[in-house]
Amino acid sequence: MSQVTIKNLQKSYGQVDVLKDINLDVEDGSFVVLVGPSGCGKSTLLRSIAGLEPVDGGEINIGGRRVNDLPPAKREIAMVFQSYALYPHMNVEKNMGFGLRFADTPKEEIAQRVNEAARILKLESLLKRRPRELSGGQRQRVAIGRAIVRKPQVFLFDEPLSNLDAALRVNTRVEIAKLHKLLNATIIYVTHDQVEAMTLADKIVVMNQGRIEQTGKPLDLYYKPANKFVANFIGSPAMNMLDVEVTGKSEVRTSDGAVFTVRLPKSIPNGEKLTLGARPEHVSLALPGKGITGHLDLIERLGEIGYAHIDLPQGQRFLVEVRGEPKAVKGQQVGVTLDANNLHLFDSSGQAVTPI
Amino acid sequence: MDRGNFARVLAFFLLPAVLIYSIFSIYPLIATIFDSLYQRHEGGPMTFNGLNNFRTLLGDETWSKPFWNAFRNNCLFFLIHMCVQNPIGLALAALLSLPRLRLRNVYRTLIFMPTMLSVVIIGFIWQLILSPLWGIWKMLLGALHLGFLFGPYLGQEGTALITVSLISVWQFVGIPMILIYTALLAIPDELVDAATVDGLNQWQTFFYVKLPLIWPTIGLVSVLTFVNNFNAFDLIYAMQGALAGPNFSTDIMGTLFYRTFFGNQLQLGDPTMGATVATMMFLIIMVGVMIYLFLIQRRMQRYAF
DSSP: OOOEEEEEEEEEETTEEEEEEEEEEEOTTOEEEEEOSTTSSHHHHHHHHHTSSOOSEEEEEETTEEOTTSOGGGGTEEEEOTTOOOOTTSOHHHHHHHHHHTTTOOHHHHHHHHHHHHHHHTOGGGTTOOGGGSOHHHHHHHHHHHHHHTOOSEEEEESTTTTSOHHHHHHHHHHHHHHHHHHTOEEEEEESOHHHHHHHOSEEEEEETTEEEEEEOHHHHHHSOSBHHHHHHSSSSOOEEEEEEEEETTEEEETTSOEEEOOOOTTOOTTOEEEEEEOGGGEEEEOTTSBEEEEEEEEEEOSSEEEEEEEOTTSOEEEEEEESOOSOOTTOEEEEEEOGGGOEEEOTTSBBOOOO | OOHHHHHHHHHHHHHHHHHHHIIIIIHHHHHHHHHTTEEOOTTSOOEEOTTHHHHHHHHSHHHHHHHHHHHHHHHHHHHHIIIIIHHHHHHHHHHHTOTTOSSHHHHHHHHHHHHHSOHHHHHHHHHHHHOTTTOHHHHHHHHTTOGGGOOOGGGSHHHHHHHHHHHHHHHHTHHHHHHHHHHHHTSOHHHHHHHHHTTOOHHHIIIIIIHHHHHHHHHHHHHHHHHHHHTOOHHHHHHHTTTTSSTTTTOOHHHHHHHHHHOBTTBOOOHHHHHHHHHHHHHHHHHHHHHIIIIIGGGOOOOOO
16 A cells, blocks of 8 residues: 555745645555646655655655655655756666665665566666666656666656657656556656646646645546636636626626626625636637627637637737637637636635535 | 858967967977977087987986986875875865755865965965974974974974975865865756665765766866876975975975076076976876876766766
8 A cells, every 4th residue: 555645744944835734645556746836836745755855844654654754765755856867877777776776685686676677668778878878768767767666655756757858748748657557656746737737647736835726636627626726727728817796696797898697606795706717718709799809819820729819908818719710800809708617706815616 | 151261260269379378388398398408518509419318317326316206205295195185175075065064155265265375375384383493283282292293394304295295285175175066066966866765875875976976077186186296396495495305305396397497506507407307297297197088087987967
C-alpha cells in the first residue's frame, strides 16, 4: 500500500507562507497532478513530500508511515527532476544504480534491477553512454529509470517535460501514462501545463498562493470549477467572464442590458452582483442584437477551429470558438449568444454559485 | 563579404591584440632565447656561442651546483603549494559552499585579503611575527607551553624554505579557494538534491558527485600553481634577500636568475648567462605545462550542466 496522506501541512520562508494548511490524499496507484501558476507552491509541496524541504507544521504520511523526520532516502520515494539531474560523470548504468550502491544493495541485484528498468524504458543499447551523449528524450528516460530501480512507494515528478520540445513532450506524456499503468505506480506530478494535467491525472490538485483551490477529476474541474481561479486556470483559452446583476428568480443582466436565463439558487436576492463565466466553446457568434453585442476584433485561425476575439463595450474581451469561415469581418458589430446549460456563476468572493 | 574585405576585417579585430602580445610577450621571449646563445665580452661586441652557455650552466660546477640547488628548492616550493595550498583551498571552497553557512561573504573576503596585499608587506609582517627577538609567534607558543617548538625558522637552513613556502601558501590560498568555489557554485542544486534522494550524505555527495565534477578546475589550479611557483621571486627576495639565505637554502630559479642577470654583491651581472637561466626556466615551465596538457587534461572531461 503506497498511499500518501498530507495533513495540515504548513511552510513559510520567514514572513511568507508558501504552503497554507495543505490537506491531500493520494490513493495507492493513482496519478495525482499538482498544477498552478508559478510561485503557487506546487514544487515546494512536492519537495516537502520528498524531504528536500523542511516543513513547519502538519504531517506527511507515505504508505501509512509518518515520514516528517525521515531523510529523503528513507522515505521510499523517487524523484524525477526538471533538469533530469543526471550525474554527468557516470554512464547510464551507473546513474541508475548509483542510489542502490549506497543502500548496500548486492551487486547482482543492482545489475538485475538496472537491466529491468533499461528493458522497460528501451535503454539497453545506451547503458554505457554518458548523459551528454544522449538526447533530451533519452536523458528523460534515464531519469525515470533511475527512479524505477529504487522501487519506490511513490514517484515524484517535478515538471519533467518542460525541457523537451513540443513533439517529444507529447510522446513522453504518453510514455509516462503507459508507464503508470505498467508499474501500477503511485505518482505525484507537478506541472504548470494544464494539458499535461488534464491528460495524465486521475486527480488534479489546483494550487494558488500556497493553498489548494480545488481537487478533483480532470473533467470535474473543467465542468464544475469550484471558484473563479480554477475556472480561469483550467481550460485554454481561459473562460470568458462578465459582470452581471441578478434581476429575477432565474435571470441575470449584464451592464449593457443583455438578459440571460440561468439556474440560480433560491437564496440569491435580486440586485446581487455576480460574475458570469462562459467558455469559448460554449458561446457562439450571432447576428447583432442577439445576446451580448460587441465588435469583432480578429479571428485566430487554428485550423479546424478558430477563436473570434470580440471587444465588448465595457472594454472587456470575449473569446468565441468558431468553426468554418464566419462571415463577419473585422470591426463589424456581432452578437454573442451563450449556452444556458454551460454557464458558470461566481459570487463576489469568487466562489461558484451552484443551483440547488 | 569578399576575400579582401574579410582579411581587412580580420586584421582590424586581431591586430591590436597581436601587436601588444608580440611586443610585450613574444619579442622579449625570443630575444631572451637569442641572448642565451651569445657570449658577452667586457667592452666588446657579443659573439655567437652556440649551446655553450647551457653546457656551462649544467656542466661547470660553479654554475651547475647553484642551478640544481635552485631547481631542487623550486620543486620543493611547488610541492608544498600543491600539498598544502590546494587541498586547503579545496576544503575552504567546500566549506564556503555549505548551504547553511552564515557570513559567507565575510569569510570569503578575509581569506582572499592577503592575496591582494603586496608581497613586500606580507614578507615584512611575517618577519615581524616570526622574529626570534620579539615576534608574537614566540610569545604565542610560549603561552601555549609549546615554546620548545620555536626556532629562528627563517634563519635555519633546514626550515627556511619550508617557512617561506608556507607563508606563500598563506598568502595565495585565496586563489584556489575562489576558483574552486566558483566551480562548486556552477554545480546545479538539482544534482545535489538527486544525490540526497539517492541516499548520499554531505560527505559522500562531495566525494562522489561534486569532486569528480570539479577535477578540471583543480587541474587548472595545479597548472597555475606550477607556473606561478616556477616564476616566483618576490617573496624570497623580500624576506631572504637576493642571496636567498641562509646559505642559498631558499634560492629558487627566480632569485638565481636575478643574481645572474643583474649581479649581486661580488657577482657581476651577466646578461647572456642570465638569459640562459631564464630560457631554462621557460623550458621547465613549458615541459610541465605540456605534461599537463597532453597527459592529464586529455583524460579529464569538462561538464556542461
